[in-house]
Amino acid sequence: MNQSFHGVWFTEQASVAGTTYHMAVGIRFDGELDRHALGEACAAVIARHPALSSAVAVDRDLPRLVPAAEKVTLTDAPFSEARLREEIARRYDLGRGPLARFTLLRESDTRHLLLVTAHHLVFDGTSKEILVNDLAAAYGGAALEPLAEAAPSPSDVESAKAYWAGRWAAPGEVVLPELVRTPVAAEPGATVELTLPGVAVDGLTRFEVVLGAVHVLLARYGNTGLPVTIGLSTRSEQTTDHIGLHVTELPVTVAAATGGFRDYALGLRSRLRELYRHRAVPLAQVVGGLRVAPALTPISVGYRRRGPAPAFPGVTASVEWSLFGGGARNALHLQIVDGDDGLAVSLQHSPDAIPTAAVARIGEHLRTVLAAVADDHDVDVATMPIMPPAELDTVLRRWNDTAREQRGTVPELFAAQVRHRPHDVAVVDGDHRLTYAELDAASAELAARLPGPGALIAVRLPRGWKAVVAMLAVMRSGGAYVPVDPAYPPARQELILADARPALVIDGLGALPEPQPVTEGIGEAAYVMYTSGSTGRPKGVVVPHGALANLLLGMAETLGSGPDDRWLGLTSLSFDISGLELFLPLVTGGRLVIAGSTGALDGRALTALIGREGVTHVQATPSGWQVLLDAGFDGRATITALAGGEVLPLDLARQVRARVARLHNVYGPTETTIWSTTDELPAEPSAVTIGRPIANTQAYVVDADGRPLPIGVWGELRIGGHGVASGYLRRPDLTEERFQDNPFAAGRLYRTGDRCRWAADGRIVYGGRTDGQVKVRGHRVELEEIETRLREHPGVAQAAVALRGGELAAYVVARGTAPDGAELRRHLAETLPAAMVPTRWSTLAQLPVSPNGKLDRAALPEPAPSRAPAAETGAAGEADELVAVLRGIWQEVLAIDDIGVDEDLFDLGGHSLTITRINVRIMQQLGREVPLEVFFDTPTIAEIAHHLREHGLPEHGLRERA
Template sequence: MTDALEYWRTELAGLEPLEPATDRPRPSARTGALGHLTRTVPAGTAQALDKAAAEYGAPLSTVLLAAYQVLLGRWTRQRDLAVGVPDPDGGLAVVRADLAAGPAFAELVARTDAALTRGRAAALPVDRLAAALGPGADGHHPVVQALFTDGPAYRAEGVCPPDLTLALDPVPGREGLGLRVGFAAELFDAASAERFTDGYLTLLTAIAETPGIALEGLDPLGAAERELLLTGWGRGRAAFPEADADVAALVAEQARRVPDAVAVVFGAEEVGYRELDARADRLAHHLRGLGAGPDVPVAVCLERGPALIVALLAVLRSGAAYVPLDPQHPVDRLEFVLRDTAAPVVVTQESLRGRLSGGDGAQPRTLVAVDTDAAAIASSPVVEAAAAAGPGHLAYVLYTSGSTGTPKGVAVTRGGFHNLLCGMRETFPAPANERVLFTTSATFDIAGVEMFLPLITGGRIIGAYQDQVHNPPALVELIDRHAVTLVQATPSALRPLLDALGDRPRALEIFAAGEALPAELAARMLRAGTRVLNGYGPTETTVYASVAELTGAAGAVPIGRPTAGTELYVVDDADRPVPVGVPGELLIGGAGVARGYLGREDLTAERFTRNPFAAGRVYRTGDLVRWLPGGELEFLGRLDHQVKVRGFRIELGEIEAALLAHEDVDSCAVTVREDVPGEKTLVAYVVPVPGRPVPGIGALRDWCGRTLPGYMVPGTYVFLDRMPLTTSGKTDRKALPAPDGERTGLEAEFIAPRTPAERAVARVWAETLYADEVGAGDDFFDLGGDSLTATRVALRLQEEFGLEIPVRTLFTHSTVESLAGALTVARRTGAFPAGG
C-alpha cells in the first residue's frame, strides 16, 4: 500500500485538473446528474482498428484509450492530462498522457500501454487515492475528470462523478463496436456531448485509415464542420471596394450634399458641413506645405472640441496619417510618441506648446497652433499632394501598451479604416448614425467610429468636452437635449451612464465595446435603449472584427459574427480549427488587418503572420474565444498577461517595467483583480530592495504617473517580503494575496476626520472604495481611486452637499481634508477654490 501511494504521488505530481469546455459554469457542489448517449463504430472501421492495434502491439482497448486522450487534449487545450481506468476489483488506475511528446500516434499508444500496465499494478480505491493526493477542487471528481472503461459502468459511491466517461459496449455479438458516453448533465448539453462523440468517431476513422498518422494530423473535425467554421461562420460579407477607400472624400461628399447641415456640436459651438469642409481643406493645404503626405505621420494634440475634428480630417485630406496625442497624458509619454513616429509636424494649440516642444536632442518638428496660427493657415497657398494616398497608405497610428515596457504604434491603413466605417454604416443605418455621442479619447480606436461614422452619413457629432466625459449627468443632459441616437462606450463607462439615465427608455441605440460585457449590464442596456449591440476587435484589426446584436436571451453574451471583409479563425496551438464549443485562440484576417507596428519589424513578424487558411495575413490576438452553437463567438479571456481595464488594453509588463525602474523596488508583479463584481482594479505587488526603506504608495504612484497614462497607474499596492514562485522559478500569480485593506506603505499616520464635511467625504470614499477606514490625510488615488470611481464619488457627494461637483475637483483636491475644505468653500461662495 505504501509503495502504491508513493507511486501515485510521484506519477501525478504537478498534474492540473482537466478542464473540458463546458456549456455552463462548474458549480462548487454537483448533484451528480448524468446524461448518456450511445454510438456504434462501423464494423469495417472496428476491424481496421483491430489490425492497427496488432501493428502497434497493444490491445484494441488501449488504442481506443489513446484516441480518447487525444480528443480530451483537443477539447481542453491541455497537453498534460490524465484519464482514470477502473479495474474489476474496484480500484482505480490513472493513465497520464504527454501529448506534446512523440510525433506519431503509435508512440502515444506504446506509452499509454506501459502507463496502464504500471497503473493497474498500483490501482487503489478512489477514497484512498484521493487521500494520498490531497483534496480535489470543488465540483470535481477527487482524482480525475475523465474515465475510460472496457467493462461495466463504474461509479464510486459518495464521490462526485467524472465530467466525462467513455465505456466500450460489452454486449457480445453486436456488429461493429459499441460506445457509451456519460456526461455531467450540470456541465454539458446533450448537443455538446454528441459533438464530442462525433469527434471521437472521426479520430477513430482517421486512425483506422492511416495507422501511422502523426499526433498533429489527428483532427476531430469532420469535413462539413471544418468548412462551416472556416468559410460559413468565420467569413463576413465581402469587403467594400477599395477604389474609393478615402474617408476624407466621403466626408467631402456629404459637405456637397448637405452643406448647411450641422456636422459637429460641442456645447454652444456648432460647425456646419460647409465650414468643416473648408477649414479642413485650408489646414490640409497648410500641412502639405510643411511636408505632409502619404505615410507621413502628423501628430495632433488638441483639447476636445471642434478643432480636434477639423484637424484629424485635415490630416487625412492631406494624405498623411494622424497620430492622436491626449493632452491628459504625461509629457514623457507624449515625447516618446513624437520621437517614435518622428512626426515632422504637430497640430496643437497655444496652451499646449510647452508640453510638445521637446528637450535637448529632440528631432526637429514644426508646431502648428490652430488658434494662434489661424491667419497663416487661412493664407496658405493651395498645395496639391505630390502623390495621392491610396488604400495601402496609412490612415492613423495609435499607441497601445507594450509587454516589454515600451508602447507600440499600430499602423492602420486607409483601406482598412474605410472598410470599417462603411461596415458600421450598414450596422447602424439611419437614424442611428444621425446624432452620435463623442466621449472617447481620440487615442482609443473606437473614437474613430464616434467621429467619422456621422460625418460620412451626413449625421452630427454630439461632442462632450473633457469635463463632461466622466460626468454621467452631463452626458445624459447631452443625450436628451440633442436627441442622441447612438451611444458607444465601454461597459465600465456604460455602467455609471445607465445609472444616470434612470428607468425611462429612450430612442437610443447602445453599442458596448472595448472590454467583456457582463450579462447583467447587457440586460440593463436592453431596458434603456431600443437596440443594443456588443462589438469586439483589437486596434490591430481596425476597431471592430465582430458585432453581435443582443436579444436578451439567457446564456453567454456573444461578441458576434465577423464584420464586412473580416475572417475569424478559432485555432489550437498548432493552428488547427477547434470544434464548436471548444476554446481556442482567435486569429483575424481580412481587410482590417493593420500594416503592423511602426518601426517594430520583429514584433510585427511575431503577431502578424501568414494566413494558414487563405491568402493574406492574420493577426494573432492572444484572445481565447469559442464558437457558440448558433454561429457567434464568445470571448473567454486572454492567453497572456494582457488585460482590459475600462476598455483600455494594458500590457501588465509595461507597468511592471515602470515600477522596476524605481530605485527602491527589487521585484514586482501587477495583476487585475475583481474582488467586487464589475470593479476591476490594477494591483501592484512590490518587493522593496533589501535594506532600503519601503517606498511610499504616493511616491510609487507619482513615479508611474511620470511615464504611464492615468488608466495604467495601479490604484492598490501590496508590499511583500518575497515574490511567490512556481516550481519553475516564475512568479506564481495565482498565489498573490488579495489586498487586505491594511494601510501598509502609507506615508502619513492615520488622522480621523474632524469636521462634518470631512466625515461625509470619508464615509463616501470608504463605501465607494470598499475601504475599512479613511482618514483626513488619505489620498483618493492612494486608496485605489481612479477616474471611473471619481465619477461615482462626485455623484454621491453632490447628493450629500447639494452642489454640482465637477469630477476634476477630485483630481485637484485629492485628500479628504482638501476636498472637504473645497466643498465647504463652494457651498459658501458658489465656486471651488484652485487645487492644491
C-alpha cells in the same frame, strides 16, 4: 472489505454520489420465456453470490457487508421506459439492504426484459458478465456450485505512497466543448449513445487504441497534463468468478499531442503498466486532501471487452450491458463496451454542466480520430483531423461568409456627403456648430498647409471640433494622423512622439511650425494609434484607409446610421474606438455631438447633453455606461447603444438594454481596426457574447499551433479580413510575431491573444487573455509595461501587477525599506496614463513563480487580505477543554503522540478512512457529527473546534460528557 469498498461507502455517506453508483444490466428475451425456470435461475445466482443479498453495517469504525433484512426475489411489472428509469434510479437503503434487485418487465407474452440493478458496493463491470453467464447456465438446468470465500488481496501501501508522491497533481482547468462548469458532486445526468468502429493496430491492444484515441482528442482540446481516471480490475485468481466490487480507479495524465499515433499509444501503455503495479491501493488512501466525490477526476473512462451473449434455451436473448443509472459523476464519463460489432460508447454527463449537443459532437470527434488512425496507424497526432468535414467547414467558412462590396476612403466618403448636404450640421461642440460645408472648408484649408502624402502628423488636441478638422485634414492631405492625448503625462507624450517621429505636431489650427522633411512614406495609412507595450515602450499600430472605411461601412450596415442620426463623441482621441463615433456620422450624413473633456466625466452632464441634442447613438465602455446609470440616465427609446473596450457584465447589460432601443456588445483589437465582431443583445439577455464577425472580417479560434478548434473549445482568436492593420510602426520583429499569412483564406491574420470559443449558434464567447494584457475601464493595458516602470523605482527589486475586481493591483518586493503606495503612484503617474496606475498595493517577501521559474500571476494573493482570527495555540490551546478532547481523538486515530492544533490533518497522513474514524469518536464523546466536507475545508483541530462551537456545542455539555 477492500479499500475501494470503503471509498464508495464513504462517498455515499457524504451524500454526493446521487445515482452514479447504481449499476444495471438488462437481458431481453424474445420467445416463450419459462418464467418459473427464470425465477429458479435468479434464486440460484443469488445463493451463489451472497453479496447481492447483503447490507452494510459499521463495525469498529469500518463498514462491512452483512446479510440484508430481506431476501432478494424476482418481481414482475409491466414494461415502460419510465418504469425502467425508475427502477434503475430507485434509492438503496444501505443499512437495511438488499443491495441488488431482480425485476422482470413484461412487454408482451413473448417479449420480456430482465432488469438486474445493484449498488456498486457489491457490483462492478465484470460482475455483469459473471451474473449473465451464471443466469444462462442455471436457466439451462446447470447446478451452480458454491464459491470459496476469497481472502483479501495484499497491498503495498508504502510503495503506492512513494509512487504517487511525485506524480499526483490535482486537476487544473478542464477543456471540453461548451463546458460551463465541472460538477463537484453527482448531478442528474444524460447520456449520448453511439457505436464506433473498433480499430486494430499492430502491437497495441484494442483497449490501448481506443484509450489512445481519447487521450489524443483531449490533448488537442487543450488538456495536456490533465489526469484522466480509468477503471482497473483488482481481481485475483481467487475472485475471478465472484460478483462484487473488485475495481479501482486511478489517473493517467494526458500527454501532449506529438509524434505518430502508434508511438503516442505506446507511451500511454508504459504509463498504464506503471499504474498496474499500484492498482490494489486506491489513490485516496495514499494522497491526503482528496475531496469526496463519485469520480476522482473531471473526465473518466470505463472499458470492458465483451464476448458474445450466452444462450438461454428456447428463447432469443440479447444483453444491454450499459444501462444508464441516471447520474452524472463528473464532467464527462466515457463508458466503452468493446464487442464483436464495434465499440458501444456511452457519453455520460450533466446537461446543466455541458450541453448534450456538445457531448454528441465529442462523440463525432472521437469517431474522426479513430477513422484517421484506421487510415494510418502512424498518423501525426498533432495534425490529424479531429473534426468531421461539416464542422470544419462551419468554423472556417460558413460562419466567416461576410463578403461585402465596399469602396472608398474617409475623405472620399465625407466628400460625397458634403455634396449631398452642404448646409446640414455636421458637428456640434458646445455652442459651436459646423455644417458639412464649413467642416469641409476648414479641413481643406488646413490640409493645404500640411506636408502632403506619406507624412506622419501628430494631432495633440483635446476632443473637440478642432481635432476633427485636424484629423480630416491630415487624411485628405495623404498623410496619417497620430493622436496624442494632451491629458497624458508629458513623459508619456514624449515617448509616443519620439517613437512616431512625426513630420509635424498640430497643437492648434493657427500657425504651424515648419514641418520636418518626410524621409519615409507611411503608405496608405489613415492613422497610427499607440497602445501599451510589454517592454515599456508603446507601439504604434498602422491602420490603412481601407481598413477604416470597411469598419465604418460595416458598422453602418449593422447598426443603421444615416442623415437622421446623431452620434455622441465621448472617447479620448488616443483610444482607437473614438474613430467610429467621430467618422461614422460624417460618412453617412449624420451629426457628431461632441462631449467636452470635462463633460465626458460627468454622468449628469452627459445625460443632459444626450437629451438636449437628440442623440441616437452612444458608444461607451461598460465603465462609461455605469457612470451614466449612476448619474440617473433613464434612457431614450430611440438610442442605439454600443458597449465595448472591456468585458460587459451581464447585470450591466440588462440595465443598459432596459433603457435603450438596441444594445450591441462590440469587440475588436486596435490591430484589426476598432471593432471586428458585434452582438445585438435581446430585450432580456441571458448571456453576453462578442457576437459574429462584421463585414469582410473572418474570425478563427485556433490552438497554440494555429490549427482550428471545434465548436465550444477554448483557443486563441485570430482575425483576418479587410480590417487587419499593416503592422507596427518601424517594428518588423513585433509585426512578424503578431501578424501572419492567413492559412485559411486570402490576406493576413492578427493574433489577438484573446481566449475565445465558438458558441453553437456561431457567436463567439470571450474568455479573457492568454497573456499579460488586460482591459481597465476600456483601456488596453500591458501588465508588463507597468511592471517595467515599477522596477525603475530605486526602492523596488521586483514587481508584479494583476487585475483584481476590475482594478489593477500591484505587488512589490522591496529593495531595503519598502516605498508606500502613494510614492509608487506618483512615480508611475510621471510616465503612464491614469488607467495604467494601480489602485491597490501590497508588499511581498517574494513573488510566486511557476515550476519553470516564471511569474505565477494567478498565485498572487488578494491585495491587503483581511486576517482570520489566529487559531488557539500554546497555553491557550492546552487550556481549552474542547481542543484537548479533539487532540486526544486525533492522536489516537493517527497514532501520533504530539499534534499541534493548527496542523493540517492531511499533512499528517489523514485520508477518508481517518475522517470516518475521527467523526465516529467525536459523535461518541461529544454527541455531535461534523459534516464530511468540513474536514476538507477546515482540516485542523482548532478549526473543527470552532465549527463545533459555531454549531451549538455547549461548554456545560462538554463538561458533563467529560
